[in-house]
Each structure stands twice: as structure tokens, then as C-alpha cells.
Amino acid sequence: MKASNIAKSLKQLINLKQPVFLWGPPGVGKSQIVAQTAKSQGLDLIDIRVILLDPVDLRGLPRISKDGLSEWCIPSFLPQEGSGVLFLDELNAAPPLVQAACYQLVLDRRLGDYVLPDGWSVLAAGNREKDRSVTHRMPSALANRFIHIDFTVDFDEWLLWATEADIASELTAFLRFRPALLHDFNPERSGKAFPSPRSWEFASGILKSSTDPVIFYELLAGTVGTGAAKEFSGFMKIWQSLPEIEDIIANPGQIEIPTDPAILFALCEMVGRAATMERGDQLLIFAGRLPDEFSVLLIREAVRHCNEIARSEGFARWAVKHADVLV
Secondary structure, eight states, X not given: OOHHHHHHHHHHHHHTTOOEEEEOOTTSOHHHHHHHHHHHTTOEEEEEEGGGOOHHHXXXXXXEOTTSOEEEEOOTTSOOSSEEEEEEETGGGSOHHHHHHTHHHHHHSEETTEEOOTEEEEEEXXXXXXXXXXXXXXXXXXXXXXEEEEOOOOHHHHHHHHHHTTOOHHHHHHHHHOGGGSSOOOTTOOOSOOOOHHHHHHHHHHHHHOOOHHHHHHHXXXXXXXXXXXXXXXXXXXXXXXXXXXXXXXXTTTSOOOOOHHHHHHHHHHHHHTOOTTTHHHHHHHHHTSOHHHHHHHHHHHHHHOGXXXXXXXXXXXXXXXXXXXX
16 A cells, blocks of 8 residues: 555544554655654654563553552553554564563553553554564464555655655656666665665765765665665766756757756756746746656646646646646
């Protein structure tokens, strides 16, 4: 299931107080989507890394009560009031005894004397066993207490997120050209670094702050892997050779149109991100000279950054001309 549908599903299941387990490979944003969903619902989030717990940590420590009986001290990290999401992250990476301690909490919403407040829901997440991450097979008794959702990386949805997150334009242009590298995880490989939505986010931060090209390449290779780093470094040479945006806007009807797809991907990303209403007419003239698929790519990127362009007369003329491609 792609991220937008997962978010909708989580909202519905949170309202129903139905426990959910979110499965997916490393680096796709499982924890992030849980946090974003809780925030969008105005709910508190308690993120418990279950792998760090011992069985007694959930139940609490025993003490002697005033009447001489033993009672359990409730852990401070469990909610006592209000409403929110209790997120058991990396649940299937925890040892079996810790997972067993979660049985009652997940289904019965209690743990010994502790009762989960009515306003709280239980969500959990973990990597798949086939990903060769640190995991323990989830007991069927615990698995049967959850609704299970598999996380699928969707490139178009990632692009929307990348715009909101201000991911470097060079990087999104490269991934438009090589979308298979957005998430290229193979558990059979021996390399430690690999391309994933999370590692590309790291790479964007490195790109924005790096000044030494040699150091940047080494850091990039340590973030997304050597193969992806080499491809991106080659793409950067293309990016750096692009004409200035002001030259394109000043002469949109005459500036030379490249034929190399990699250059066109980079050009569309650069021009689209620079879209404003003041540049709208010139941008639409330039887009009209591109091959149809790249013309649509540029305008979609431009509208994403300046929605007002879609209400202009120039856009209406462009849309009529490209109606067969837009369908």
C-alpha cells in the first residue's frame, strides 16, 4: 500500500482503536508516516523502541503495598491520560519474551493492573524477515492481534513529499531520470549503504552543505552506495552545464533545446522549480518547444511550485495543445 493510502487507513483504524502493524523494508519511512498521521489528527505520540526493552520494563517493577501485597509500578513511558498513539517501533526486532509481554497490551489494552486510556491507540512497525534486518519471527498469537499493512514505495508520492521537504532539486531531477534508484534495496548485497527514501534525504542535506567535491562523493557513497553515487556524480556534471534560468526566461523561444533525456530531465526540474506568475508566459513558451512528455513534466513541476499558473490563459492554450498527452 502506498503512503497516502496508509495514512488514510491509519486514521480510520486509529478511530476504531484497532491495532495495526506496518511492514516494510528499511528506509522507506514507516516511523515517519506514523508520526505524521498522529500529528495530522492532533494526537500525542509515544514512540517506544521495543528492541531496547526487557520484559520487566513493560510490566514495571514490583513493590510491597501498604496491605502487604505486591503491586506493580507502572512504567513512566506508558500514557496515563489524554489521547494519542502508542507506537511500538521495531516490535518484531525485540526478543520473543518482550514480544510476548505485548500480547495483553495490544489486544486487551491493559498490562497487569495498567489500563491503556480510552483515547489511545496502539500501532506497531517493523522490517520484513526477508530484509535480513535484526528480526525475530513474530509469534502467531501476537500477529493475530494486528491488522497488517505492507508499505510500498511510490515514486510520484515521494516527489510530492520531496517538494514539501525541500529536497535538493539536483537530486529530484536525477531520480526522475533514474526512478529505480529511489529505493534499491537487496538484502543479498554485502554493501552497508543503499539507496532509499531515507538515505536520499540524508544525501540532500549533504549536497546542500558540501563545498569539497571529493569529500561530497565519499559521503554520498557512504549514504546511498557506490553505484548510485557514481551515477549521481555523472548527472551533476550535466546539471552544472545547464543554461542559467534567467537566460531561458529571457529568450524562451530561441534558446537551444537539448536532445539528451538526462539533460531534459534536469532542465525540467530546474525550470519548474523556478516557476512564478511573472515568469509564467515565458515558461509556457519554453515548455511548448519541448517534446510532449518533457513539456508535461515541466508544467506539472511548475504548477506544483506555483499553482496560479494553472489558472492563466497561457496554461489553457498549452493544455489544449497537449490534451492527448494529459489524458
